[in-house]
Every structure is written in structure tokens, then in C-alpha cells.
Amino acid sequence: MNYKCIVIDDEALAVDVVEDYISKFPNLELIGTFDSPLKAMNTILTQSVDLLFLDINMPDINGISFYENLPVKPKVIFTTAYSDFAVKGFEINAIDYLVKPFSFERFFMAVNKLMAAGINMPISQISSSNFTLNDSQDYIFVKSEYSSIKINLKDIVVLESYKDYVKIHLLNESKPILTLSSIKHYETSLFSKGFVRVHKRHIISIDKIENISRNRVKMKTKEEFIIIGASYKEFFYELVVNKNL
Structure with a gap:
């Protein structure tokens, strides 16, 4: 409709x-x-x-x-x-x-x-230049080298832009999956699945946040903090922080 x-x-x-x-x-x-x-x-x-x-x-x-x-x-x-x-x-x-x-x-x-x-x-119907997820879909397939890899969304911690690629950091995996893509392709499609963009280089799983401090986010399994970009700050705090205070 x-x-x-x-x-x-x-x-x-x-x-x-x-x-x-x-x-x-x-x-x-x-x-x-x-x-x-x-x-x-x-x-x-x-x-x-x-x-x-x-x-x-x-x-x-x-x-x-x-x-x-x-x-x-x-x-x-x-x-x-x-x-x-x-x-x-x-x-x-x-x-x-x-x-x-x-x-x-x-x-x-x-x-x-x-x-x-x-x-x-439904947020999941917002368009993406790469793919869209239906309401019940809890996984994605990504191309990495010569394979198409199925990734469960619950295992994703961070998606990180890296030149012409995206690094997908997973729980309990030390090495990220590298796929030839743009981080923009994942932004709107994953939003309804509990992910939010916090920087021009990063999309994070809200469920995997450990703490937020001084406009930085600490994620599970990642030692370094992720910066919340100035242009994403208002949206992030409204979506993730303010409504839960």
C-alpha cells in the first residue's frame, strides 16, 4: 500500500x-x-x-x-x-x-x-540499492572471494567500510568477512533489524553495544571504541539512548 x-x-x-x-x-x-x-x-x-x-x-x-x-x-x-x-x-x-x-x-x-x-x-520496506530484507529474514548472504556466505544477523557486531569493501565483524570470530560492497547498501535494509549507522565508516548492532561514553561506543568483542560521527549523533541518541532513559 x-x-x-x-x-x-x-x-x-x-x-x-x-x-x-x-x-x-x-x-x-x-x-x-x-x-x-x-x-x-x-x-x-x-x-x-x-x-x-x-x-x-x-x-x-x-x-x-x-x-x-x-x-x-x-x-x-x-x-x-x-x-x-x-x-x-x-x-x-x-x-x-x-x-x-x-x-x-x-x-x-x-x-x-x-x-x-x-x-x-514497515521500516523493512525502505528501499536499498543493493537488497531488502523481509520482516522474518534473520540472515544475509554476502560474496567473499569466490563464495557466497550466509551470515546470521545475530552474529554481526559491526559493519566497517574499508575502501571499496565492507568488513563484517562477527561474534566469536577474530577475522572479519570482507565483501566487495558499499556500506550504504546495508544502511537502510538493516535498520529494521536492530542496526544503526553511527559514522560514515560504521554500522553497529544496537544489541551488541556494551557502553556509550563521550560520543564513543564500545562494542562486544572489539577492544577499540567506535566514534559517533557528528552528523549521526542526534539520530543515534534519539533512537538508542534518549527513549530508554
Whole structure:
């Protein structure tokens, strides 16, 4: 099932960014982009729109005022360059409030909140340029040298980018498996299986974390700490730490 969404923003570059992010979700269907809320009215009122990505500061009408006065209210994620409206945005039950410029990881987190809002969107259906895992799949096959090796997800501790390869570090194995691939190929497909990217070089198993200290993560079987990259920090702490405090 696809969920129909529209983007309303008077900045063409901002529209392009959101449109690109939306394209990574196979069950998000972009049915229109508009540089003015008023131009979007007919689509909202005559089509089954499930989600708005709505800017706030626009020339003709404030995005929050526009949304409050809609006779039909789809779910909404506000996007803006200003944080002043955050409280007001959540007062009207917005799914999330994204402050520009926002990363794909932050956008992903906002879309993921749709599930809590009653729109069922399995994370495992998010697209990957390499592969996707179904809900019950608990293993992957990787090519290493001349073999295809089956790896149980529960055995993976860290995936590490290494030039044109990925090193897959396993429990109880001193030598990682080396596969010709990009770490980006694993990022979204493994997210729903308890893995999260913490650095441009590392994806880790949340279950294998031993401790977190000063923006570093200590993993089982690995002596050295893994740095949490600045661009991944907010997403990591929101996903792994803050909700469990």
C-alpha cells in the first residue's frame, strides 16, 4: 500500500531535497509539489492525501495557520529554517518538526513516527540499492572471494567500510568477512533489524553495544571504541539512548 504525500515549500532547493528523500521510501508516493499552500488546496481537498511536508514561513500564508484552517487535515511534518514554531507545531499534533537543513537520517526518523501515529509503514520496506530484507529474514548472504556466505544477523557486531569493501565483524570470530560492497547498501535494509549507522565508516548492532561514553561506543568483542560521527549523533541518541532513559 502506498501513502500519498505532497510537498509545500516556496524554496525550490528545499523541495528537491524532500523529493529525493521521499524517493527512498517505496511506499511513499509523491503526488505533487507546490510553492504555495493555496496552490495545494485543490489537491488536498479532492484527492486522498495522507501526508503533508509543509514549510512554515511562506509569502502568502503561514504554514501552521494554513494547516489549522484546513477542513480536511492529512498528517503533517513541518519543515522550516526556524525553530521558533516547534512548540506550536507539536500543539497541533504534527508528526514531527524538521529544522533545515536536515539530514536523511533525521528525515527517516520523522517518517518512522508515522507508525506511532497510526499509519502502518514497515521500516523493512525502505528501499536499498543493493537488497531488502523481509520482516522474518534473520540472515544475509554476502560474496567473499569466490563464495557466497550466509551470515546470521545475530552474529554481526559491526559493519566497517574499508575502501571499496565492507568488513563484517562477527561474534566469536577474530577475522572479519570482507565483501566487495558499499556500506550504504546495508544502511537502510538493516535498520529494521536492530542496526544503526553511527559514522560514515560504521554500522553497529544496537544489541551488541556494551557502553556509550563521550560520543564513543564500545562494542562486544572489539577492544577499540567506535566514534559517533557528528552528523549521526542526534539520530543515534534519539533512537538508542534518549527513549530508554
